[in-house]
Amino acid sequence: MIAKRLFDLFFTIPGLLLLLPVFAIVSAWIKIDSSGPIFFRQERIGKHGKSFRIFKFRTMCVDAETKGRQITVGADPRITRSGAFLRKYKLDELPQLLNVLSGEMSLVGPRPEVPHYVAMYPDEVRAQILSVPPGITDYASIEYKDENAVLGCADDPDKAYIDEVMPVKLGYYLRYVENRSLWLDFRLILSTFSAILR
Numbered sequence: 001m002i003a004k005r006l007f008d009l010f011f012t013i014p015g016l017l018l019l020l021p022v023f024a025i026v027s028a029w030i031k032i033d034s035s036g037p038i039f040f041r042q043e044r045i046g047k048h049g050k051s052f053r054i055f056k057f058r059t060m061c062v063d064a065e066t067k068g069r070q071i072t073v074g075a076d077p078r079i080t081r082s083g084a085f086l087r088k089y090k091l092d093e094l095p096q097l098l099n100v101l102s103g104e105m106s107l108v109g110p111r112p113e114v115p116h117y118v119a120m121y122p123d124e125v126r127a128q129i130l131s132v133p134p135g136i137t138d139y140a141s142i143e144y145k146d147e148n149a150v151l152g153c154a155d156d157p158d159k160a161y162i163d164e165v166m167p168v169k170l171g172y173y174l175r176y177v178e179n180r181s182l183w184l185d186f187r188l189i190l191s192t193f194s195a196i197l198r
Contacts, residue, residue: 004133007182008107011189012100019094026057026082026091033082036062039095044112047133052104054112055095059083090196096136108185109135110173120162121170129173132180137192140172 027038040058043051060078079087086092099105105112112134121129147165154160176184 003182004106004185005103007185008100011107012097016097016101019097022091022094026086026094029082030058030080034061034080040092043115044134045115045118045130046104046112047130049118049130051115052099052112054105055098057083057086057092057095059086059092093136100136104133106133106135106185108137108176108188109133109180110138110176111135111140111169117162117166120166125170125174128177129170132177137188138172138176139188140169142188142191142195144168144172 030038037058040056040060041053042056044054046052059080060076060083061080083092096105100107109132110129118126118130150164151157151160154164176188
């Protein structure tokens, strides 16, 4: 566990310093594009079921969660112009490096979910998935690219997420937990960069 924490800090601290100009440019763009805060904060469930507030660049209008569901479906009208670009290239996820720095997240691990959906995890896998820190990237982030297509075609996106998307993601999360290692983390980080560039 100590080795994984040192691994995270080894990449996170230099990464944050190098990305300061990107943070400044994106922050200015968000403020110019729409009114509201630069960051989006949302409660997520972390290791051992402990809740925390995740950092993301805001990609939607203010109070988006009061104007729609907690999942994003296709060309969601709540998404801002800057938000569409940030989401496409995963730049909205960069502030989660602050969560990694504080120890609430890791660079690699199962993606942290909102309490509503974690409560629906099958009992036999919930404890296993929540036994490790949640991550910015993982197998699901890299390999599962059909989520928006499934939700965009569904009559009931929430039901489609629970019945079709969530089981696939849980399978990826378990695959990571059962095979986790620093070498695997390094490979998944490289695969994430490769996927974004493609």
